[in-house]
Amino acid sequence: MSENATIQIQSGSVPEDPNVKATKPQSCVLVIFGITGDLARRKLIPALYHLAKANALPENFAVVGFSRSAKDKEALRERLYESAQTLSRSKGNIDREVWDKFIAKVDCVAGSGDDPGAYARLREKLAQVDEEFGTQGNRLYYLSVAPRLFPMILNQLQDAGMIYPPSQTDRWARVIVEKPFGHDRASAESLNSLVAEVLEERQTYRIDHYLGKETVQNILAFRFANAIFEPLWNYKYIDHIQVTAAEGLQVKGRGAFYDQTGVGRDIIQNHLLQILALVLMEPPVSLDGDHVRDQKVQAIRSLAPVPAEDVVFGQYEGYKEVEGVAQDSRTPTFMAMKLKVNNWRWNGVPIYMRAGKAMEGRDTEVAIHFKPVPNYLFGDKALKPNVLVLQIQPNEGISLHFSSKVPGEDIRIGHVEMQMRYSEAFDRQPGDAYERLLLDGMRGDTTLFARRDEVDEAWAWIDPILKGWEGGQEPIPTYAVGENGPESAAKLVERDGYNWRPIG
Numbered sequence: 001m002s003e004n005a006t007i008q009i010q011s012g013s014v015p016e017d018p019n020v021k022a023t024k025p026q027s028c029v030l031v032i033f034g035i036t037g038d039l040a041r042r043k044l045i046p047a048l049y050h051l052a053k054a055n056a057l058p059e060n061f062a063v064v065g066f067s068r069s070a071k072d073k074e075a076l077r078e079r080l081y082e083s084a085q086t087l088s089r090s091k092g093n094i095d096r097e098v099w100d101k102f103i104a105k106v107d108c109v110a111g112s113g114d115d116p117g118a119y120a121r122l123r124e125k126l127a128q129v130d131e132e133f134g135t136q137g138n139r140l141y142y143l144s145v146a147p148r149l150f151p152m153i154l155n156q157l158q159d160a161g162m163i164y165p166p167s168q169t170d171r172w173a174r175v176i177v178e179k180p181f182g183h184d185r186a187s188a189e190s191l192n193s194l195v196a197e198v199l200e201e202r203q204t205y206r207i208d209h210y211l212g213k214e215t216v217q218n219i220l221a222f223r224f225a226n227a228i229f230e231p232l233w234n235y236k237y238i239d240h241i242q243v244t245a246a247e248g249l250q251v252k253g254r255g256a257f258y259d260q261t262g263v264g265r266d267i268i269q270n271h272l273l274q275i276l277a278l279v280l281m282e283p284p285v286s287l288d289g290d291h292v293r294d295q296k297v298q299a300i301r302s303l304a305p306v307p308a309e310d311v312v313f314g315q316y317e318g319y320k321e322v323e324g325v326a327q328d329s330r331t332p333t334f335m336a337m338k339l340k341v342n343n344w345r346w347n348g349v350p351i352y353m354r355a356g357k358a359m360e361g362r363d364t365e366v367a368i369h370f371k372p373v374p375n376y377l378f379g380d381k382a383l384k385p386n387v388l389v390l391q392i393q394p395n396e397g398i399s400l401h402f403s404s405k406v407p408g409e410d411i412r413i414g415h416v417e418m419q420m421r422y423s424e425a426f427d428r429q430p431g432d433a434y435e436r437l438l439l440d441g442m443r444g445d446t447t448l449f450a451r452r453d454e455v456d457e458a459w460a461w462i463d464p465i466l467k468g469w470e471g472g473q474e475p476i477p478t479y480a481v482g483e484n485g486p487e488s489a490a491k492l493v494e495r496d497g498y499n500w501r502p503i504g
Helices: 038-053 073-087 096-103 116-133 147-159 185-196 214-224 255-259 262-280 289-301 433-443 452-470 487-494
Strands: 004-009 028-033 061-067 106-110 139-143 173-177 204-206 238-246 311-316 334-339 351-356 363-370 387-393 397-405 413-421
Touching: 028 038, 028 116, 028 433, 038 073, 038 096, 038 433, 061 116, 073 096, 073 106, 106 116, 116 147, 139 147, 139 433, 147 173, 147 185, 173 433, 185 452, 214 262, 214 387, 214 397, 238 262, 255 262, 262 289, 262 334, 262 351, 262 363, 262 452, 289 452, 311 452, 311 487, 334 487, 351 487
Parallel strands: 004 413, 028 061, 028 139, 061 106, 139 173, 173 204, 238 351
Antiparallel strands: 238 363, 311 334, 334 351, 363 387, 387 397, 397 413
């Protein structure tokens, strides 16, 4: 007889009028630096197509790509169509009528990022686009290039008169910059200072695509719109928290980049700290972008330093055979750690975080483990504690694990999992993260973008952890492909009487 059960939540009510209505995206030209690159082809153009299909883009809108290889408009459009067919979530079912209407608004300028003449041509092209599509001089620049190129591009844009200060009210210029934003705290601060020479903070949109995921956005609503959870969201009722970001994929084709980055910089410093900040933060005074980010910064600032004995590094077997990876590489493809938070709400609540590649499967989640109940009513058999799981990918949703009596004469306590999947509960598929973030850039909504002090606090916390490891000489523990890190990762939680949740 099974003592476990799963309840699916089939539908949810959707109010006619929104509680907080999103502002309308503003007319603009989206200028993509690196439009022929991997990110633009895999994510940005498919996201724009789906926004066009949903009629979510501004009526007066256009795209201009800037790249050395973007020499022919028609050839670029054909390449982008092939990418959208194979890489978008439509999986080959591109609506040709929608695509043709969208791609007609895509143009390009060929040139090098350090050539003033190319920026003069870009300025001339943008003026033509303004006249043709009524984009009113508004510019959203997307720097889909290596961070080392940010200052050069921004200075060239400023010299060409294409960056206007926020005080200029008849038109605006905003810039989206991609991660990684720095390699450590010093480089991030240097990069921030260089960017600040050209842009004001309110013009700078540091993107982390995890923050565009529906479940991550829903953490705020789930916590603060439900009276049954927020009163329990503290050390009195929560036993511990587990944060997992597991990938089944190995490092392929990006060996040189990854070997300079590792899982700590690639996943933990930005993605997981952003998610954790939303879980730990205090209620903001409003959903205004800076009010939310104020509380996120305070949450990250509250993280205690992590001693070496509370961190596990690992590298999957075969990683050093990847092209571009050094033969003596100690770059971690896996990290696990125990965190503590120095504030009143989370006093004494351990947080266990792990992230890695070549693991058992793909799974990103936050699991809130509540304190167990006293056992005296139901005999000596231990009861499973309540667990609330925020599933971020691959199946976005929320699940709640609780106990219930199994039917029968005996008192037998079974375990029940109640699941809510967004696509099923509300009969709509969550959009891609880049769709939301691109629209927010057009709206001027900074809520889901990292602020300068937030980036600095994240680096200030993780820098000592990474540099402590990089300054050492001990060999890195290995784990087989398909395993969930080295054996020491399991011992990290077992020594406190816990086990990691299963992957997937």
